[in-house]
Amino acid sequence: MKDGIVGMYVHQHWPYHHPYAARTWRLEDWRGYAAGLRALGYNALLIWPVIETMPVPLLPSDRENLEKLSKVIDLLHEQLDMRVYLALCPNVVAYDEVASRASFGQRFFYCDRRVNPADRQAVEEMLRRREEVLKPLCKADGIAIIDSDPGGYPGSTNEEFIGLLVAHRALFDRLRPGIELIYWMHAGWEAYCRFYQTGRFEFGTEAEFSEALTLLKARNPEPWGLANGLHCAQVLGVAERVILFSYGAIEGEPSFPLTNFGGEGAYRAGNQPGPRGVMGNAQTHCIQLPNTFAFARGAQGKPVGEADYVEFAER
Structure with a gap:
């Protein structure tokens, strides 16, 4: 390493x-x-800016956070020679009326909703929101989109999830060509969709992860990479794209501080x-x-x- x-x-x-x-x-x-x-x-930081709970229009505290993170990206690049990645949920946006009642520093995930990936108009509206919010952060080297926790929609499929990733690829190209799209393989898109549907949580199966990665490989939204999923990536011949995310090894989450x-x-x-x-x-x-x-x-x-x-x- x-x-x-x-x-x-x-x-x-x-x-x-x-x-x-x-x-x-x-x-x-x-x-x-x-x-x-x-x-x-x-030599790298992955930052979750939590744009998912930011209302439209943005509050002053949201703008301040984005401006600060823009400066953080610059200092990491220019002063410390570090790579910078952002984390993003695939289909989470704010209930604007609720989210606007609290500042960025006070807001929690009680004000968010899930966008139906089968609703083209709703997806396009989400992407428009995200494009405006991500403009100050467009110097990031890449953006990792997690497949779950939070993210998902009852009854949704891997094909719809990969469609979301490809739609974000187009968004990133508008922001700044060269931003890497990273598929963060976590609990599994279809697994979390079942969780929303049934209230019972189970991790996704190897077959489901393999299907999602096969679909992504076919769409080939360059530049793209993977977080986790090494075995699936090896089977499909894309192991060289994998960054291993060792979640919880340094500190569990949530945990007492x-x-x-x-x-x-x-x-x-x-x-x-x-x-x-x-x-x-x-x-x-x-x-x-x-x-x-x-x-x-x-x-x-x-x-x-x-x-x-x-x-x-x-x-």
């Missing part, structure tokens, strides 16, 4: 206090955290063989330094014994 992606997912979903919740970070907080990651060997230390989980997750690299995540980033360190050491093939932790703590 010496030459691949070593990344961290910064999740702006959780609305608690500064400096613990990433959505409260100021530009200097981003600079300090990212510079620390860079010193450990990380206490520092995690001990065990080999974070190190082993960083050391797993993703063809393009690995991506970790945390919920409360500023207190998860031990596992953040261990993950990076694993990704770079370096040891992490007691002496290494002591040296890190004394820096």
Whole structure:
């Protein structure tokens, strides 16, 4: 993994206090955290801007967040030589009347709705909304669209989901040609659609993931990549596109905000063989330094014994 992606997912979903919740970070907080990651060997950030709960028209707090993240992208590129990816849900938008009652810092996922991917007019309206909101963030290297949690629609199919990805490919080309589309394989689109339909959750089957990836490969929305799904990608001959997302290895989510230390989980997750690299995540980033360190050491093939932790703590 010496030459691949070593990344961290910064999740702006959780609305608690500064400096613990990433959505409260100021530009200097981003600079300090990212510079620390860079010193450990990380070279990429994945950021969820949570545009899904932003109303139209945007509130001043939403505009401030987008402007801040635009500056974050610039500093990551220009000052730290890091790649920047964004996370996006496939078909989630705000109930504008409800979302507009709270600022970005206070808003949670009680104000969102799912767009029916079979409703062409509704999809086009969602894409118009997203195009305006994503303009300040168009310098991002890529955008990862997750297949679930949240995302889905009762009775929807993989074919409709891949149609959403291809529609976003066209949107990204309008924003800035060259933005990579990443299909984030998580619980599975059809699995989450069944969850919405029945209230019973089960992960998708290998056959369902294979079908979705086969459809995406046929549409070939270049440039595109994959987060997870290595086995399916190997079978279909596209393994070189895969970044391994080791979710929960550094810190579980949701979890009580206490520092995690001990065990080999974070190190082993960083050391797993993703063809393009690995991506970790945390919920409360500023207190998860031990596992953040261990993950990076694993990704770079370096040891992490007691002496290494002591040296890190004394820096």
